[in-house]
Amino acid sequence: MNEPQQTLWNYMSQQADKLLIQTLQHIGLTFISLSIATLVGLPLGILIARKESLSGPVLGVAGILQTIPSIALLGFMIPLLGIGIKPAIVALFLYALLPIIRNTYTGITGVDAHVKEAAVAVGLNRWQLLLQVELPLAMPVILAGIRTATVINVGVATLASYIAAGGLGEFIFGGISLNNTHMILTGAIPAALLALLFDFSLSRLQKLSVKKLRKIAVTAPLLFALLSLLYFVPNTAYGSKLTAGFTPEFMGRQDGNIGLEKIYGLKIHTVVINDAVMYKAAYEKQLDVISGYSTDGRLKAYNLVILKDDKGVFPPYYAAPIVRNESLIKFPDLEKTLNLLAGKIDDSVMTELNYQVDYLHRSPDKVAEAFLKSQGLWKEDRSKKTGVVRLGSKIFGEQYILASIYSQLIRGYTNYEVATKTGLGGTKICFDALVNDQIDFYPEYTGTGLLAILQPSRGTIDSLGGDKDKTFAYVKNAFKKSYGITWLDPIGFNNTYALMMRQAQANALAIKTISDLKQYLERK
Amino acid sequence: MIKIQEVSKSFGDRKAVDQLSLEIRAEENLILLGASGCGKTTMLKMINRLLTPDTGQIFINNKNIWDQSAVDLRRNMGYVLQNTGLFPHYSVAQNIAIVPHLLKWDKKRIEKRIDELLEKLHLSTRYRSMYPHELSGGQQQRVGLARALAAEPSILLMDEPFGALDNVTRAKIQEEFIALDELKRKTIIMVTHDVQEAFELGDQICLMDKGKVVQTGAPEDLLFRPSSPLVTDFLNEQRLQLEFKVIQLQALWKWLPPGSGPATTAALPSKTTLWRALAYFKYRGAEALQILDRERNELKAVQFEQLMAAFYQYKKNIVA
């Protein structure tokens, strides 16, 4: 973890190698997809400018493609294209398509009709009309489209890190989940600068006269190709027999990849990938080893096994609701209501609940209700309302289920209404929302509280020795002092990081523990 | 040279050109005259194949224009558009060179031709590298004409070429147009809604109304031998001025009083139009004019009133 007094500049220079690689990858991703989008979009734009009847359908489809959420789009493509550069490029390509097609179309149809008519009248054929009149006169508009697409792509390319395609998103999303502002900025500043730089250069190009543009038209494709190649410059990871996919958060945590390298000496070819697609990628054999949560329902769904942590890198941690002190005073019934759940959910129950939501696709509300009924805790929603409790959750399944359970408890046992703000991204977003009085409480894990939020010195962490109860006491105390936030009683289950493999592969390779994995990798 | 046979063209329910037939002889200057919306532009575009007739045929030199490639047809036919249609991203020189380029003329020949046209159209060579938006309306129109003439086509189509110009500029360019040697050998079809312009520039005038031909003939035919009240009505407003422009002094010969003595150098030739003779009285303040007919070797001397009296005699005679 970074020391508090470390400056952004220090952090950046420490990470210079990685930063350079990710920046090159970022530029590469942007321009590979942009080149393809231009090669496809320009002719399509010309086609629909010629055949007006096609313009509606083509622009419509390109428009719809653009509204598909990026994560969903990336998710769809894993079964088809796997993970890594291919799906990333396809997704970026699809997002860049609309502005290029649309502007080519508007540019060409916007050329003065008298000029077009004159061109035909003096005897230009269709191709001459296109190349000598329509394209040159539409060029500023077409360039504006390419410019828009470039800026979109620089932004969306940050999401490439979700599916192991690299780019500056690794810093940004790692930083968000680790609550590390320096890390976020180390990715975000270069990304913003790239966007500004490309935007500026293209805006200059747009203003050039047609005559100069003609010369540039020859060099531009070359430049695009060159920038595209940047993606392949970095020769990062060492190859190995197996490929691991770790989340950005896992990559940066002591009780994550850093610990694995330090304590096990594990050397595995690693790609950075988003939690939402990681399990599926493992199931699809795109990845062999992933960093998951021990209670994740997808573990069961995708037939994965946890490798035993024989050297204790991943200490187990409690999950518990954390609440603003002011909220406890404002809503006097809140504490005892939330504590109704204390100790009620153990690991296997949590895994089962997660499985029902993540794999059987039952709604978190239904699953929560069934669970509460089985525990005899469920009560009818009271109709009298005297205040609104704001409940937050992070953006993964388990947190949605906990949020549903808490909502139903509050509605059944108190006169408060509940406003849920689910899907608050990672730890940083959720915790900031709590500190800034945007929400009253959310479920958190003691390990995350310790390592991602408090970030105490190495010595303090070692003194806690990965002990669940000591850690809980330390975190509870520190949160009270530093933030005015109270940890209520633990829910019961231990959520911990775990390395996982496909069951069949683990059996075949006789890998049961992380040490087995290391030995297998080192065998020639 | 150009034969238009029963050509019709509709846009939806609207008949823009209706069973139009017309013949234009070589080196003749034919004006398509008519109110705005009567189908002149539509007719002109069909000759260039910018539009396809619904029915009817068009022949050039006895060859159906639909039997040849549109591109070849157009490259051998100059076209001046109503709003110039100059390429905004091409310099003046490049605009003029478009068709020669398409016809693959060699570079030297093209350059020579550009210089020649700039000179003929009174554009200084410093305009060569300028762009259309840097030129005045009159200059743009000249460049448009130069572009149409560049590849030395034998046929020239012009759609209201002087329509967008102010009166002074228009008069000046019209004068240059009449004087332009190169045009004398061309077959020209020109569209206008301006009666004065039609009478000044046309050998033949085809008056159109609602897509149909009302009358085709020489200017004096339309004036003095109108085929229908429509023609009379169309010309009525400016009739007197048109008549002055059409009538040459020799037509009034027998009503003019004879002159005496030797002809002075100021004597007007009998082919002068009445319009110009009247201008002498008006602008030069002349008391009397001498008119000389070289063929008959006769001299007349007239005062303003005598000239006008002869004009009314002439008209009475025609109507009778």
Ligand SMILES: Nc1ncnc2c1ncn2[C@@H]1O[C@H](COP(=O)(O)OP(=O)(O)O)[C@@H](O)[C@H]1O
């Ligand atoms: N492309 C077109 N689509 C529909 N109607 C047209 C089109 N071009 C011309 N017209 C109609 O045809 C008629 C003749 O037009 P045009 O030939 O331009 O007249 P003119 O040149 O004599 O003013 C007008 O009524 C005009 O509105």
Ligand SMILES: [Mg+2]
């Ligand atoms: Mg017209």
